[in-house]
Amino acid sequence: ATPIIIDCDPGHDDAIAILLAYAHRDQLDIRGITTVGGNQILDKITDNTLKLLSFINADIPVAKGAAAPLLGKLVTGEAAHGESGMDGPLLPPSKFRPVEQGAVEFMLNIIRSSEEKITLVPTAPLTNIALLLTAYPEVKEKIEKISLMGGGLAYGNVTATAEFNIYVDPEAARIVFESGIPITMSGLDVTDKAAIIEEEIEALKQRGPVSVMVGELLDFYSIFGKKMGFVGSALHDPCAIAWLLHPELFTSEKLYVTVETEGKLTRGMTVADRRKKPDRPANTEVLLGVDREAFMKLLFDSLERLDQE
Ligand code: BDR
Ligand code: CA
Numbered sequence: 001a002t003p004i005i006i007d008c009d010p011g012h013d014d015a016i017a018i019l020l021a022y023a024h025r026d027q028l029d030i031r032g033i034t035t036v037g038g039n040q041i042l043d044k045i046t047d048n049t050l051k052l053l054s055f056i057n058a059d060i061p062v063a064k065g066a067a068a069p070l071l072g073k074l075v076t077g078e079a080a081h082g083e084s085g086m087d088g089p090l091l092p093p094s095k096f097r098p099v100e101q102g103a104v105e106f107m108l109n110i111i112r113s114s115e116e117k118i119t120l121v122p123t124a125p126l127t128n129i130a131l132l133l134t135a136y137p138e139v140k141e142k143i144e145k146i147s148l149m150g151g152g153l154a155y156g157n158v159t160a161t162a163e164f165n166i167y168v169d170p171e172a173a174r175i176v177f178e179s180g181i182p183i184t185m186s187g188l189d190v191t192d193k194a195a196i197i198e199e200e201i202e203a204l205k206q207r208g209p210v211s212v213m214v215g216e217l218l219d220f221y222s223i224f225g226k227k228m229g230f231v232g233s234a235l236h237d238p239c240a241i242a243w244l245l246h247p248e249l250f251t252s253e254k255l256y257v258t259v260e261t262e263g264k265l266t267r268g269m270t271v272a273d274r275r276k277k278p279d280r281p282a283n284t285e286v287l288l289g290v291d292r293e294a295f296m297k298l299l300f301d302s303l304e305r306l307d308q309e
Pocket of ligand 2: 009010013124
């Protein structure tokens with residue numbers, strides 16, 4: 001199985017990404033989960049992570065990371081994810097606690113002590129990853145790749161040009177994109193196409209306990225989507241996991257991508273060089289399309305596996 005670390009801010013779609021990975025333990029070995037301030041403040045999203053893991057009885061170590069971006073104050077996603085950061089289902093209190101170590105030391109230990117290279121899966125602002133790569137640049141050699149959710153070539157969702165995970169910490173995102181580690185970017189170009197529609201959410205709620213819980217998550221999450229004019233609810237973060245499991249479901253382009261940190265209209269924008277002869281070699285596989293039906297089948301089947309455990 002591919003050893004991975006998920007760096008996240010649950011978050012409705014983060015929670016679904018974790019479930020998707022956990023349902024495929026034969027393929028993905030989740031060595032740890034790290035949390036970062038994003039959709040909500042750090043304590044809330046860490047608590048959400050632990051509650052989710054308790055709910056499925058998954059004793060995966062969780063380490064708390066950065067509460068705020070490298071510069072400035074945290075902007076949360078409360079409008080989309082609610083007061084708890086994961087509003088909707090009523091999950092019982094967690095029986096697990098976070099590890100003592102902070103996220104950076106925790107990731108460092110996993111990476112250093114692993115025989116195989118580790119794949120990082122960030123589905124949140126990139127603060128923890130940037131701190132790791134800056135403090136311990138030698139770990140780059142032992143990181144296989146980074147499959148992240150963030151950015152978008154065509155448009156943003158916080159501003160006209162910036163997607164939330166990049167918008168919250170553009171300096172961190174720039175460090176990660178310019179790190180030299182191969183990146184696969186699930187940005188809005190693809191994640192908005194991985195949208196679940198109302199009938200599918202209703203169908204989930206007729207199934208087993210994990211599917212029902214996900215249906216309740218999506219009931220809440222789709223309220224914001226509708227407000228924003230979307231027909232379905234975009235399953236952003238699960239794309240970063242689904243690509244690891246089934247890359248053939250996606251279409252992509254290999255491009256040089258970095259992050260604008262200064263522009264008045266474009267701070268937090270992922271900028272791709274799409275010229276025929278770009279200045280720099282490609283550093284990112286940008287996912288652009290997805291077979292939506294196959295993606296939904298993967299999700300439904302994966303949740304069913306967890307329902308039966
Ligand atoms: C991203 O922002 C968060 O609200 C979601 O969890 C996802 O990671 C989408 O822009
Ligand atoms: Ca997220």
